[in-house]
Amino acid sequence: MSQDFASAAPAYAVNNVAAAQRPPRLRVLAVLSALMGFASISTDLYLPAMPAMAGDLHADAGSMELTVSGFLIGFSLGQLLWGPLGDRYGRRLPVVAGMLLFVIGSAGCGLSGSSTQMIFWRVVQAVGACSGVVLSRAMVRDLYEGSRAAQMLSTLITVMAVAPLLGPIVGGQVLAVAGWRAIFGLLVVVGLATLAALFTIPETLPVERRRKDSLLSVLRGYGSLLVDRRLVGFAAVGGFFFAGVYAYIAGTPFAFIEYYHVPPHLYGVLFALGIAGIMLANVVNAKLVTPYGSRRLLHFGAIGAAVCGVALLITGATGWGGLAGLAIPLFVFVSWSGLIVANSIGGALQDFPERAGAVSALVGALHYGCGILGSASVSIFADGTPLPLAAVVGVAGLGCFLSLLLLPRARG
Incomplete structure (x- = not known):
């Protein structure tokens, strides 16, 4: 396809990894999915425990919310460090260092005696966790190119989406049985297990392709x-x-539970529907990316996000449709993740195989930086109605579509 990223791929991109060195696909899928899932499990697992944590640490709700914000800041900025390190020293060594930092940060969270300590260790935890996320994307680029890379990313994201589906459920059970500190103990175990699994796959960046500059x-x-x-x-x-x-993550608890009086236990069900939509769309993207091309599917996803954005602006301003009028376009909006995230990352990586770590880091930092702005905007403009949530998501959807104008015409 003329719009496929593969049309611009350097000839040496994937063939530099000898077939004899390439590990079994299922093993790669399992390890890279685990690495990419650290963004989700690091937060989703302890969400049900936040009220209990606030009570034990004598903290207010705002301080507990800062543990999420601190994680996002550390996760965003940390990627800018790990990406270049991965390009210079290979992928595995920086990920090992990051996983050890994640384990230390998780243990620190479990031993924290105040909200200030918790926020500090959450930042440490995030800086370590993001090494696996940013360099797993670079490892995909080392092993695959073009549509195949986007297909692999979609598959990884589909598997990874199990974490936010199960995280709150597992976290709630651990909380009930052993208390909130055991949740961070579980994260220590997960970090160590992933670290061990990392050594079952070989280094994906050969020495001759590593950058020599400082x-x-x-x-x-x-x-x-x-x-x-x-x-x-x-x-x-x-x-x-x-x-x-x-904005959806930050705004829907209030909009659904407080404004529309959805019982808290049903909020998790509504949230899970959005995750299921993401997983389904990623499966569709993995199936269609080869015959139709990544660029075309990215355009389709961005247009879909813009349509949902306009619908949210209308329903948020008028209240038309009540809960369904807000929830349905929101769920459809987040489901477009399946066509947008993998294809946008794959497209950014395509022209820079020799700097895949740095590009993955920069794109990840920009993505999570925008996520911080989106969640903060919902809080800043809160007025007791779902309108700020609808407005921020609406503007974001239109921004997705308008950003397509920055892309040069596909090379044929």
Whole structure:
């Protein structure tokens, strides 16, 4: 397809990894899914325990919410460090260092005696967790190219989506049986298990393809990436979408439970429907990306997000449709993740195989940075109605579509 990223792929991209060195696909899928899932399990697992944590640590709700914000900040900025390290020293060594940092941060959270300590250790935990996320994407780029890379990313995201589905349920059970500190003990075990599993797959970046320049010069290289119109376009599509998704995460508990009086135990069911939509859309993307091309599916997803955004602006302003009028376009909006996230990341990575770690880090930092802005905007403009949530998601959806204008015409 003329719109497929593979049309621009360097000839040496995937073939540099010898077939004899490539591990079994299922093993790669399992390990990379675990690495990518650290963003979700690090937060979703302890969400049910936040009230109990606040009581034990003598903290208010705002302080507990800062444990989420602190994690997002550490997760966003930490990627800018791990990406260049992965390009210079290979993928596995930085991930090992990150996993050890994640284990230390998780243990620190479990031993915290105040909300301030908890926030600090959450930042440490996030900086470690993001190493696996950013470098797993780079490992996909090492092993695959074009549509195949986007297909693999979609499969990984589908598997990874199990974490937010099961995380609150598992966390709630651990809380009931052993208390909130045991949740962070479980995260220590998960970190150590993933670290061990990492050694079952080989290094994906050969020595001859590693960058030789100093880490400082590589960090400066972010400037050159930020002026690449194609990369910025792909990053912007995903960034606006992340802003909408994190507005959804921050705003729906109030909109559904407080405004529309949805029982708290049913909120989890509504949230799970959105995750199920994400998983379904990723399965569809994995099936269609080869025959139709990543670029075409990304356009389709961005248009869908814009349509949902307009619908939310209307229902949020008028109240038309009540709960269903708000919930249905929200669920459809987050489901477009299946066509937007993998294809936008794959597109950004395509032209920079020799800098896949740095590009993955930069795109990830921009995505989560936009997510912080989206969630913060919902809080800043809160007025007791679902309108701020609908407005932020609506603007984000339109931003996804308009960001397509930054992309040059596909090369045929």
